[in-house]
Amino acid sequence: MSDTPAARILVTGATGFVGSGVVERLAIAPDREPLLGLRREPETPPMHAWAAIGELSPDNDCREALRGCQAVVHCAARVHVMDDPEADPLTSYRRANVQGTLNLARQAAQAGVSRFIFISSIKVNGESTNADGSFTADASPEPGDAYGLSKFEAEQGLLALSEETGLEVVIIRPPLVYGPGVKANFASMMRWLSRGVPLPLGAIHNRRSLVARANLVDLIVICLEHPAAANQIFLAADGDDLSTTELLRRLGDALGMPARLVPAPAALLELGASLLGKRAVAQRLCGSLCVDIDKTRKVLGWEPPVSVDQALRETAEAYRQSTLPS
Template sequence: MLRKALLTGCTGFVGHPLLARLSNCDFSVVACSRVAMPALPASATNVLVSGIDGLTDWQVALAGVEVVIHSAARVHVMNDQSSDPLAEFRKVNVEGTLNLARQAAEAGVRRFIFISSIKVNGEGTPLGSPYRADAQPQPADPYGVSKMEAEQGLRALAAETGMEVVIIRPTLVYGPGVKANFLSMMRWLHKGVPLPFGAIHNQRSLVALDNLVDLIVTCIDHPAAANQTFLVSDGEDLSTTELLRRMATALGKPARLLPVPSWLLEAGASILGKKALSQRLCGSLQVDISKTRELLGWTPPLSVDAALRKTAAHFLEHRTH
């Protein structure tokens, strides 16, 4: 008999491939989404949820479920116009998460896996001083604060109910279908546009989609994962310059990178009001995954170059311009 898992965010960038992986791992998946999913694995059942907040009723979806994987969230909102962004993030990411977790505990769910964010740790690290899983959180924006508060509430709930909680904080996730800045980077490289990023000596940890999914699946049953917090990356940090070069190689294009000093890029970005973007391009954000490796015996199954090739192949197949 198939074991039963509930997955939220199953139409998302992480949730969709995770749904496919779970269905191939002898799980019957309750796939929760806001809109009907037309194509589901044979072992999955779609349950419609109008929204996730402190009042959502999960009783029907949780029936017989052994493990919950909660990947749905209110994520970064560009040009957020709400008068109180933190309150909006809390409705979904804190109240919605804890409401689901409480009902899961009451339904007898054994383990609750929460996909959090490296933003709980902070926005950047000094070069060579990576974040560690058990370091003091220092979130710097409303999204990071809401994820931290959800983590705190889940730990308290685990202590109160005995339901096991696993928290995973991914770094930037990339892979087939990636959007936002990573997609823009591929577009510029594919067009052969010269880019002023040839002399950036930062270090950033990234995580391939396949590697993140593999860790999540590992955490479903691993006894050492119970009530732990894990950071996850590919295990190889890259400078922005090196990432662009290796992505260009994966795309089969030359990397036309101009050696503009990072201090000049940062100054220009500050003048243009793009300080956050310059931090991502020029600043460092490294994570130490030694706890993840040692406690779980886990190694990222996909190398950076293999993951970049897979990402590039999808981009080339589906590009529209």
């Protein structure tokens, strides 16, 4: 066994959906040691070493957390919120996602950290694609909301900081991430399907890219050391685009509850949703958003290790276990 100490890697957002997956993966690697970047001291000690980094802000001091770290995986963010109640959401997003990120990255460069992996969002590219089109990593960004704009501005600031300091920056833009423990809209779909609720989504002919958490984590870990990843932007996806109708059918099969889908016209659904003030929800259900991962494959030699159906089965099983009576 080697006497070389494991490389310490700071993971921000370590208790979140993606960050916790990164921590779990790093914890089983003998040559890497995850360090949890937490906002405050945990009430109960976590399984792994942790360091307080405070709220994601322009002025918090992260120097102690960064001491001795080889790399940072920056998953923490002010996340996208539909119908954001903030009077000025862009200012709030910029404070956390732009100024807070650059503050952390600047201190990382000063601490001698060699690589900074930034989990961005496909919303930097835009909100939707044509049914036969796909976003690419090198296409001109067209963020459509405050969250997407804040992520794009953070990317630009990180790349400029890289030129200034030599810090290697890797940017990863995922679409919707799912997997065991997923919440929000994906969990709602599983709840509807499990209850046998008829859904008017049986004739949606869109195409949407998703990424299983296991696949995204695998890509993040590869980007920690792959020499060709430095100062690159990569898109992440499962490589198997699905329509909303097909996703619900496969997810129903995974749950053991065949989806009860009514073939309502997409245009009618979008009209009804607009009248109810839910246009954004309808756009996600009926519109297309496809991601081209050819650059990720070619530059890194990466293939998603987990198939969509396997990931859906694992997600469904975790959901079933969570709903069992205690």
